[in-house]
Amino acid sequence: MPRPPKSQDTSFQEELKLRVMRVLEANPSATQREIANELGVSLGGVNYCIKALVERGLVKLNNFAKSDRKMGYAYILTPDGVSEKAKITAHFLRRKMEEYEKLQQEIEQLTAELQEIR
Amino acid sequence: MPRPPKSQDTSFQEELKLRVMRVLEANPSATQREIANELGVSLGGVNYCIKALVERGLVKLNNFAKSDRKMGYAYILTPDGVSEKAKITAHFLRRKMEEYEKLQQEIEQLTAELQEIR
DNA sequence: AAATGACGTTCATAAGGTGAACAAAATACA
DNA sequence: TGTATTTTGTTCACCTTATGAACGTCATTT
Numbered sequence: 001m002p003r004p005p006k007s008q009d010t011s012f013q014e015e016l017k018l019r020v021m022r023v024l025e026a027n028p029s030a031t032q033r034e035i036a037n038e039l040g041v042s043l044g045g046v047n048y049c050i051k052a053l054v055e056r057g058l059v060k061l062n063n064f065a066k067s068d069r070k071m072g073y074a075y076i077l078t079p080d081g082v083s084e085k086a087k088i089t090a091h092f093l094r095r096k097m098e099e100y101e102k103l104q105q106e107i108e109q110l111t112a113e114l115q116e117i118r
Numbered sequence: 119m120p121r122p123p124k125s126q127d128t129s130f131q132e133e134l135k136l137r138v139m140r141v142l143e144a145n146p147s148a149t150q151r152e153i154a155n156e157l158g159v160s161l162g163g164v165n166y167c168i169k170a171l172v173e174r175g176l177v178k179l180n181n182f183a184k185s186d187r188k189m190g191y192a193y194i195l196t197p198d199g200v201s202e203k204a205k206i207t208a209h210f211l212r213r214k215m216e217e218y219e220k221l222q223q224e225i226e227q228l229t230a231e232l233q234e235i236r
Numbered sequence: 237a238a239a240t241g242a243c244g245t246t247c248a249t250a251a252g253g254t255g256a257a258c259a260a261a262a263t264a265c266a
Numbered sequence: 267t268g269t270a271t272t273t274t275g276t277t278c279a280c281c282t283t284a285t286g287a288a289c290g291t292c293a294t295t296t
Binding site for chain 1: 251252255256262
């Protein structure tokens with residue numbers, strides 16, 4: 001995802017942002033590769049997304065447990081991140097419900113078309 | 119749509135094919151520009167699509183009424199075209215219903231997520 | 237016949253996600 | 267501690283694909 005989006009956030013980017021935040025909330029020590037794999041998107045895409053989240057202060061890179069052996073890095077959702085996630089979630093719910101109705105209509109139409117033939 | 123698709127038909131192409139066939143069936147004298155405008159896609163895309171349909175024998179370019187003044191060109195769905203359209207329609211119905219269920223689940227999840235916050 | 241307009245056709249372009257290659261950091265091993 | 271190895275983040279050239287302006291062709295008009 002090399003090219004900074006010139007226009008508004010595309011729906012793909014919007015959705016990716018939400019899905020990445022979900023994964024991070026559930027598992028802050030997830031790797032970018034793991035996230036990409038789990039979400040079925042490219043590594044570059046996840047990297048671009050997380051970078052944007054960090055830049056906006058919605059996600060923070062914490063390194064804890066310095067004294068321990070384990071690598072203590074984790075992407076933590078900030079309070080702003082949590083509330084932003086809620087906002088996006090609500091926004092998505094609205095959008096998905098619209099799609100839902102559209103689909104319902106389309107299904108009715110397709111069904112009708114198939115009936116006409118016989 | 120200059121580049122012939124190397125891989126399988128993408129869902130966009132598949133759907134465009136069906137929607138173009140629908141328009142042609144309803145109005146065989148429709149212009150490529152009119153179709154593009156009505157479907158909200160590019161002229162090049164429609165051109166590429168129709169070309170493919172003609173090549174597969176699903177659409178035929180008829181010029182009738184030669185003696186008359188009017189330009190008598192029309193894209194007519196062949197019998198093969200009609201049955202292919204039915205096939206694609208059925209295929210789409212299945213796909214759309216799957217999407218429908220996916221959406222339903224997603225909506226439930228989004229709703230649940232929003233409940234958790236309060 | 238020339239001009240006009242509408243049509244189909246082409247193609248250089250832009251958008252945007254991809255993943256291999258690279259850099260940096262962390263861990264393991266001596 | 268120093269070095270090798272592995273893991274992780276970062277970059278960027280590439281590929282796919284839809285776009286629409288520009289062009290060629292043909293019918294209609296003047």
